[in-house]
Amino acid sequence: MSSQILSDQAQHEARLGPWLRFLRAHAAVTRQLSARLESHAGLTLSDFDVLAQLFHAPDRRLRRVDLARTVLLSASGITRLLDGLERAGWVEKASCASDARVTYAVLTAAGEAKFSEARASHHADIDELFGSRFSDDERAALSELLGRLPMTEPVCESEKT
Amino acid sequence: MSSQILSDQAQHEARLGPWLRFLRAHAAVTRQLSARLESHAGLTLSDFDVLAQLFHAPDRRLRRVDLARTVLLSASGITRLLDGLERAGWVEKASCASDARVTYAVLTAAGEAKFSEARASHHADIDELFGSRFSDDERAALSELLGRLPMTEPVCESEKT
DNA sequence: GCGGTATACTTGCGACGTCAACCATCTTAG
């Protein structure tokens, strides 16, 4: 168990490299980005993300579950995030006539304004720290590759009682 | 800027798309991976990362600052992470003879064992959730693209102690 | 109608990680 394992290990390292870069790149870019967004607009990356989703949604409203799924936060994460946005007056709750369980998150006028105000500079930051590093083709290729990763979480049903 | 307002916006979306996928992919993959690592080995992704850095370091030791730089955590983050690893007995402190300010983090025998034990399954998970989605060429391309993003120098090379 | 299960959402709690402030030590200039 020596040289065989070494080459095996080398292979593993080769497969690990991209993943490590992915991790580090994410950490570095998001830190920069969220610091800027925070200081410019007083928003979290997730805050902005949610605002953006709502902004583009039909009727400027989305069920909390759907929000959670697209933004990739847990349900509780969404609840708390929206708490903040509601307190700031950028989002309101609205109940659903046909299903009393669901609560919509609705973008208010203030929320739209906030989002519109924050958008330009945040997009510019994204561009500077991320987009500008690639050509159009490369961006497309990158997007395609990233799109293959499992975005929807497989639920761990293996541990049912 | 003439009559191309719509396509301008479309362009913005096109530039945002890859970033959003990047964010989402990171969230999804990372969540899955850390859940598995946690349940299999009782380790955080960052724990594992630090263990791995130490494992590959000359003398199995690294200054805390360097650790922070390569793992992309803040200095305080490293302190707290290492607190945990020390409590578990996988890492020890060691002082530096030539500079009393620095504290080395040194992998213990137990730490090596722990890392070796966790490595196989974690690498398999990374492979399943990340590596296996790409061909060798694609992985290389992805790695190159990600490498252009702003991070602190990947320091794990043939380096002077 | 009545149970049983699935879904939408909230809440308690703990883990993790950041910033700001702090102490200790090294280095350099005068």
Add this chain to the structure above:
DNA sequence: CTAAGATGGTTGACGTCGCAAGTATACCGC
């Protein structure tokens, strides 16, 4: 030698997020 400033490291207060558990509502088979 000493004062000033950089560098390594720790700690306290705080924010964010996930999981587990709980509530409320809907749907399905009988």
